[in-house]
Amino acid sequence: MPTEPNENFTTTMLNSTTPILGCPPVGIQLEGVILPPVLTIDVILGILGNVVALWIFCFKLKSWNPNTLFLFNLVIADFMVLVSLPLRIDALLRGHWVFGDGMCRINLFLMFSNRTASIALMTVVAIYRYFKVVHPHHRFNRMTKRQAVFVSVFVWLLVISPRVPMLAYNHIKGSGSSTQCFFFTSYKEASRAIIILVGMHRILTVVEFIIPMAMLLFCSIRISSFLKGRQMGKADKVRKAMRVCVAIVAVFMVCFLPTTVTTIGVWYIRSYRPLDCSSFxxxxxxxxxxxxxxxxxxxxxxxxxxxSSSMFRKALCSSLPRALRCGKDAGDDGENAQSTSGTQSTTQQELKSMRTDRGSEAM
Structure with a gap:
């Protein structure tokens, strides 16, 4: 599994008796017990939710705008990991990897890329909403679908570039029934190139969480303070404008914060307290x-x-049986279900109507 502990799971014994590291290896039993059921739940829920989302994006939405395009790219990122996890679950249940070197490289590449792509695309969605609410007259809000495609391509290049070198190296360890597909390994076994890749991964794991998280908090705080300052501070209006950032921040905190904190912890202990086996x-x-x-x-x-999208929400509600359909959806601060991509949202209309007596927001 592409995680820091694997660097210890694959720790071998020098001359079969002397551990290479200061602390004996943890063993793979815990990973094999905990992860299969958890990852299975992730796959089942992920496939159900994203198949429905893909169906709505492809067949139910009458028009797309930049926000919709960014969300569609997030669906693609999710499928990258959903097609990879079953192989990883199989390897955990068997206790060894049976799919060969090529599939090992692709599997690790897709799982690493998914985390980075999900973080990057959710950050783009939050920034897009920030400009819509706080800077409604900025030229960023006049982004066309073609320009949104270029932004999406740039994000994918930014995501994939640091991970491509991973495809160039063999990550298979052991042989026969003890074969494992791990990115990390003992430094005593690793080549210099692998050591560099491991270092890059550690840095990216921390940086790709901290910087986007700071941006998300900034967007959330600015949206809230802006609406309250414009006398738009009623609870329902603030809630609708904030729900995108809040939802994304919640996903960040639940999914990515634990991995970031524990990665820093393992990194610190290995570097500065190598004999503190209990903490390790x-x-x-x-x-x-x-x-x-x-x-x-x-x-x-x-x-x-x-x-984040009233177009998606209303398309989903209209697809449900009548007894399960949502109630009337008040105007959203993003886009209208019946409009084209150029139609203004309710929040934009409110901001525009206040322009004469409150002053326009700076471009």
Missing amino acids: YTFTQLNIVSLGLNFLNSALDPIVYVF
Whole structure:
């Protein structure tokens, strides 16, 4: 499994008796017990939610806008990990990897890329909403679908580029019934290139969480303070404008924060307290458990679609049986279900109507 603990799981014994590391290896039993049922739940919920989302995007939406396009890319990112996890579950249940070197490289590449892509695309969605609410007259809000495609391509290039070198190296360890597909390994076994890749991964795991999280908090705080300052502070209006950022922040905190914290913990202990085996085991086990939450984002992302797009939400509600359909959906601060991509949302109309007596927001 592509996680820090695997670097210990694959720790071998020098001359079959002397551990290479200061602490004996943790073993793979805990990973094999905890992760299969958790990852299975992630896959089932993720497939159900994202198949429905894909169906709505492809067959139910009459028009698309930049926000819809960004959300569609998030669906693609989710399917990257959903097609990868069954192989990982199989390897955990068997106790070894049977799919060969090529599939191992692709499997690790897709799972690593999913985390980065999900974080990047959710951040783009939050920033897009921030400009719509706080800077409604900024030229960013005049983004065309073609420009949104270019933004999406740029995001994917930014996501994939650091992960491509992973495809160039063999990550298979052991042989026969002990074969494992792990990105991390003991430094005593690793080549210099692998050590560099491991270092890059550790840095990316932390940076790709901290910077987007700071941006999301900034967007949420600015949206809230802006609406209250414009005398739009009624609870229902603030809630509708904030729900996109709140939903994304919640997904971030639940899915990505535990992995980031435990990765930092294992990194610190290995570097500065290599003989503190008790702390090392604790953070290793927490890191294993956090993996189930890390991939839960694929199951929770459909909730982000519902909160961030009234077009998606109303298309979903209209597809349900009449007895289960949603009530009348008040105007959203993103887009209208019956409008084209150029139609203004309710929040934009409110902001525009206040322009004469409150002053326009700076471009």
